[in-house]
């Protein structure tokens with residue numbers, strides 16, 4: 001049987017969801033027999049492939065780059081998974097919404113700068129006015145809740161997605177395995 005392709009994507013999140021994914025530990029070896037990781041912060045691929053079977057997306061949409069990226073990912077992915085509460089609700093990154101991006105940038109790059117205070121205009125992507133969950137931009141096929149989802153949740157969900165079996169994570173905990 002040919003392997004499925006798997007991508008993991010990091011938008012505006014803390015990487016905790018990726019850490020929890022890695023917490024599957026030896027079960028990653030089992031997963032590796034069924035999938036090839038073709039794009040991820042943990043591999044060196046620079047461009048999102050044309051066709052990906054499953055994409056796990058961590059983080060909310062906070063910048064113009066995030067928005068462009070999630071739309072491209074959706075166009076090239078069969079099953080898109082919102083991985084964790086930031087992707088599903090906005091969660092932690094959306095705490096800046098009542099404050100607005102200008103005040104955040106001023107605080108980070110001017111008020112807290114120890115030298116050369118200035119708000120960057122290149123390299124750092126332009127922030128959107130509001131941080132929003134990914135389903136407000138693209139269709140999401142599977143929601144994996146938790147901050148982060150537990151390793152057991154990942155294992156259960158990915159096993160179901162890879163085998164085509166039923167997906168029921170209702171009995172799993174939201175925090176830790």
Ligand code: SF4
Pocket residue numbers: 012013014015016017058059083084085086087091092146147148149
């Ligand atoms: Fe981090 Fe929690 Fe957001 Fe995952 S859901 S990126 S662990 S803050």
